[in-house]
Amino acid sequence: MTTRTEPDFTSVDPDLYAAAFQLLDPDPDPAPQPATPAARRTPAAPVQVLLQPAAPPVRLTGPVERTLTDALTFLDTHGWARHSLIHPEGARCSIGALRAAAGARNAAYCDAGNLLLDEARRQHGKKWETIPSWNDSHTGPQVRSVWEAAIRRAHHLNI
Template identity: 80%
Template sequence: MNTRTDSSTDFTPIDQDLYAAAFRLLDPDPEPIPEPAPPAALVVPAQVPLTAAAPVRLTGPVEKVLTDALAFLDTHGWTRYSLINTDGARCSIGALRGAAGSRNAAYCDAGNLLLDEARRQHGKKWETIPSWNDCHTGAQVRSVWESAIRRAHHLNI
């Protein structure tokens, strides 16, 4: 490679002030350049206490049928010895049927849970919901309903 080192070049020396003046003419109002942000390691986040949000829990179909049936009994009344009496009150099985709307899976599971809870509280001799319902007081029946609803809630069904 052949490089010339003498000072006899054909280039004109650069005038830095001339270039700065030319750039000012091209952009008379330059936007200020933002200062760089400090490194992430130096940023200290504010100490905010974390609060746990309550988890969203949906009511299961069995719990809903049981809850709706008990609300129906509270509103229209409870009876013995008939599915629906002349005043519109229902026995436990009538309330279950009314709340479920049809004999679907939730209706069957709610009935099984209610009968199981009745057996827990009043002995294993009860074969059907109507036979248990007809042999107990309103307070005893309500206690079984409330326990069945709590179990459905805890089982998330």
């Protein structure tokens, strides 16, 4: 078996590599480099790197947050009601607004309702069994506070 020790490639000027690496990673205290005739004739041009600002990460609104936000917008637009799912003038209670926003009793509707009821229990005590019973026992500002907190939680949880 014969082992060759001679490479089959053409050698490259090592000073060329040193100059290229110096441009890519300048050393604050560079060691003196031997000057080649080419380096003496042509001064190195400064390299400008244009950095584009990073785009902010895109955050998609989750279905629960969207359902809660749409329901609160519905309440703001049509009005809030007590003791009635839908008031004759179009206002709705919290569960009615949630149903209108979800469009169907889907997963987002169920999760939004659970989050809303959980937030109502956090703010107003554990005794509330349903959204309608909680809704009917509180003032408009109290109900709105729960809605806003539930939306913030859904946003934070990215759901």
